[in-house]
Amino acid sequence: MIKVENLKKVFRSGSTEVRAVDGVNFEVATGQLVAIIGKSGSGKSTLLALLGALDMPTEGTIEIDGKNVTDLRGKNLLTYRRTSVGFVFQNYNLVPNLSALDNVMLPMEFAGRSAAERRSRAEHLLQSVGISGDILKRRPGKLSGGEQQRVAIARALSNKPKLVLADEPTGNLDTQTGQKIVELLRSLSRSEKTTIITVTHDQAIASLADKVYRLHDGKLTGS
Amino acid sequence: MSAISRGTKNVIRNPIRTFSVVIILSISLGLALVMFAALNAINGRIESVKSSIGNMVMVSPAGARGFLGGGEPLTTGQVDSLKSLDHVTSVDATIDAQLRPDQDTSLQSAMEAGTLGNRQFRAFGRMGQGAMTMPIFAIGTSNSSSAGQLIGSSVTVTAGQTLDAAADSDTALVGTALAEKNQLAAGSTFTAYGKTVTVTGVFDAGTHFANSAVVFPLKTLQRLSEQTDQVTSAVVHVDSVDDLASVTTAAKDKLGDAADVTSSEETVTQAVQPLENIRSIATTSLVGALIAAAVITLLTMVMVVRERRKEIAVLKALGAGDATIMTQFTTEALALSLLGSIVGSALGFVFSNPVLNALVSNSRGAGPGPGEPGRGMRIAFGSFAGFRTTLQNLAAVINLEVVAYGLLAAVIVAVIGSAFPAWLIGKIRPAEVLRNE
Ligand SMILES: Nc1ncnc2c1ncn2[C@@H]1O[C@H](COP(=O)(O)OP(=O)(O)OP(=O)(O)O)[C@@H](O)[C@H]1O
Ligand SMILES: [Mg+2]
Numbered sequence: 001m002i003k004v005e006n007l008k009k010v011f012r013s014g015s016t017e018v019r020a021v022d023g024v025n026f027e028v029a030t031g032q033l034v035a036i037i038g039k040s041g042s043g044k045s046t047l048l049a050l051l052g053a054l055d056m057p058t059e060g061t062i063e064i065d066g067k068n069v070t071d072l073r074g075k076n077l078l079t080y081r082r083t084s085v086g087f088v089f090q091n092y093n094l095v096p097n098l099s100a101l102d103n104v105m106l107p108m109e110f111a112g113r114s115a116a117e118r119r120s121r122a123e124h125l126l127q128s129v130g131i132s133g134d135i136l137k138r139r140p141g142k143l144s145g146g147e148q149q150r151v152a153i154a155r156a157l158s159n160k161p162k163l164v165l166a167d168e169p170t171g172n173l174d175t176q177t178g179q180k181i182v183e184l185l186r187s188l189s190r191s192e193k194t195t196i197i198t199v200t201h202d203q204a205i206a207s208l209a210d211k212v213y214r215l216h217d218g219k220l221t222g223s
Numbered sequence: 224m225s226a227i228s229r230g231t232k233n234v235i236r237n238p239i240r241t242f243s244v245v246i247i248l249s250i251s252l253g254l255a256l257v258m259f260a261a262l263n264a265i266n267g268r269i270e271s272v273k274s275s276i277g278n279m280v281m282v283s284p285a286g287a288r289g290f291l292g293g294g295e296p297l298t299t300g301q302v303d304s305l306k307s308l309d310h311v312t313s314v315d316a317t318i319d320a321q322l323r324p325d326q327d328t329s330l331q332s333a334m335e336a337g338t339l340g341n342r343q344f345r346a347f348g349r350m351g352q353g354a355m356t357m358p359i360f361a362i363g364t365s366n367s368s369s370a371g372q373l374i375g376s377s378v379t380v381t382a383g384q385t386l387d388a389a390a391d392s393d394t395a396l397v398g399t400a401l402a403e404k405n406q407l408a409a410g411s412t413f414t415a416y417g418k419t420v421t422v423t424g425v426f427d428a429g430t431h432f433a434n435s436a437v438v439f440p441l442k443t444l445q446r447l448s449e450q451t452d453q454v455t456s457a458v459v460h461v462d463s464v465d466d467l468a469s470v471t472t473a474a475k476d477k478l479g480d481a482a483d484v485t486s487s488e489e490t491v492t493q494a495v496q497p498l499e500n501i502r503s504i505a506t507t508s509l510v511g512a513l514i515a516a517a518v519i520t521l522l523t524m525v526m527v528v529r530e531r532r533k534e535i536a537v538l539k540a541l542g543a544g545d546a547t548i549m550t551q552f553t554t555e556a557l558a559l560s561l562l563g564s565i566v567g568s569a570l571g572f573v574f575s576n577p578v579l580n581a582l583v584s585n586s587r588g589a590g591p592g593p594g595e596p597g598r599g600m601r602i603a604f605g606s607f608a609g610f611r612t613t614l615q616n617l618a619a620v621i622n623l624e625v626v627a628y629g630l631l632a633a634v635i636v637a638v639i640g641s642a643f644p645a646w647l648i649g650k651i652r653p654a655e656v657l658r659n660e
Contacts, residue, residue, distance in 0.1 A: 091659055109224065109225070
């Protein structure tokens with residue numbers, strides 16, 4: 001259960017003020033797939049950053065299973081980023097110098113898992129997103145966009161997060177491949193009991209979502 | 224895979240850049256090593272020059288030097304008062320006398336008068352006094368291994384036994400030349416001032432002048448030559464060369480106008496001067512090379528951090544702490560500078576001595592030449608030739624210790640070179656990961 005109340009993020013640069021997120025309220029039940037749509041610059045990425053505790057809100061609260069995320073500092077903040085959320089990005093953001101397998105193992109290393117545990121879970125996850133064999137040893141530069149995004153999804157799920165945040169996960173993929181990625185997210189949210197909040201322009205995702213919100217100038221409207 | 228192994232792995236991520244950076248680093252770290260080895264050689268040489276010149280302060284009655292000049296002798300009391308000065312380890316006092324053959328002593332001089340002797344006779348107005356026989360120089364000393372300024376600082380007993388310099392007994396050491404001339408050996412006797420004196424041994428002090436002399440215990444010669452409590456020279460031994468100046472000043476204050484006080488310091492300073500010149504060049508180059516290495520590492524790491532800004536934001540978004548990421552990048556800097564240091568050691572091995580030789584010949588050409596002793600010092604120290612060779616045969620050695628220092632320098636360079644990039648890492652916002660460029 002995710003509960004967002006009066007969430008605001010104001011960017012100040014000199015005298016200008018940008019209200020990127022401007023008083024957002026919503027609730028998502030565990031295991032749901034939620035889509036957020038909106039024009040460029042409407043504040044979608046900023047909202048995801050706040051939900052993932054990558055940035056501090058100017059005002060408001062985010063509660064996940066009753067715990068206030070906006071109060072987290074220092075080590076607790078790192079622990080939240082490591083274990084409670086997973087990110088999937090439009091341009092994959094895999095670490096270029098690491099193999100697919102190492103990329104998936106990375107968040108588990110930060111979370112302090114043993115090497116053996118990291119390896120077996122990473123192999124299992126990659127298997128379930130359809131990556132196996134010698135692809136495991138390849139670096140991102142030698143993977144297709146679709147393969148990279150599968151690896152990124154496996155990486156996002158590695159520490160069994162309650163929440164997966166995806167920012168335009170199909171934005172760089174062709175319709176067919178994007179469709180497969182969406183179906184993958186959908187089925188994983190069911191099997192791993194993970195809530196998924198995804199920003200998208202993609203009607204296919206929106207049609208699969210349990211809920212669709214529209215963001216306009218930092219303000220959220222339901223649908 | 225840990226932050227450290229990721230950092231190490233990242234070194235080979237851009238092989239061409241790594242190669243170039245390592246080459247440049249190895250040149251500056253190699254130069255630092257060469258300068259370090261040169262400094263070692265120079266410092267060693269400075270120490271040996273200092274210790275070969277000695278830590279002595281010479282005290283003479285004002286206006287007198289040996290048998291030359293005039294004025295009043297010093298007293299035993301004055302000399303003893305020097306023992307209480309700080310940093311003074313011991314004070315050797317001596318008294319001089321001249322024994323006239325056939326009048327004061329049964330001995331015959333081992334020296335011929337010659338042109339120099341005759342000139343001295345004329346100068347002292349002794350022309351009309353008959354035979355131009357040389358007197359025998361007698362020294363009374365409070366330290367049997369050091370017969371004072373006139374003879375030189377070291378006396379080696381080659382036969383028989385040394386004197387008990389503290390005693391007042393009718394005994395003496397005779398120089399090898401004097402012994403030969405008078406057929407003396409340990410146990411022989413001769414007369415001086417009407418007393419029978421027993422020879423305890425024969426000494427060699429390296430010069431014909433000194434080896435023609437006779438050495439008594441201080442008190443014995445004071446008594447025999449009726450110069451009770453008088454001292455004609457003293458050598459003050461100081462515990463370290465660095466305290467020479469302060470002891471010289473203190474001795475001057477203590478004795479006032481009664482004494483001329485000189486030290487070996489001026490000689491040391493002059494002898495060491497060309498070495499000091501090279502030392503300052505080498506020190507400057509060493510520091511400069513290390514700074515250059517740190518700056519190269521710094522610029523490289525700033526470039527690397529800027530280039531991987533997005534990647535750092537990804538690591539932060541995945542929950543890596545700043546310390547972990549900084550460790551990864553510092554490891555990368557460390558690997559670069561250690562590689563540079565290893566290649567630099569090889570360069571240092573090849574170039575250390577050519578560079579040192581270049582420094583030496585440069586310094587010979589431009590700076591002041593090897594120090595020459597002052598006139599007074601030449602009398603006081605006799606023939607000291609050591610500092611003429613101050614710059615010769617200097618050899619820089621790149622050994623394991625020097626290489627270890629090189630690795631240490633690489634670590635310091637990496638840490639310094641990573642400090643600013645680490646600060647940059649700390650400033651990267653994890654939310655940047657969501658920005659698409
Ligand atoms: N760090 C920042 N400093 C200042 N302004 C910012 C910052 N980050 C975002 N903004 C501004 O906040 C607003 C929302 O940006 P955001 O990136 O959330 O939009 P978005 O909906 O994700 O757009 P897009 O669809 O193009 O990705 C924009 O006007 C943007 O310029
Ligand atoms: Mg965006």
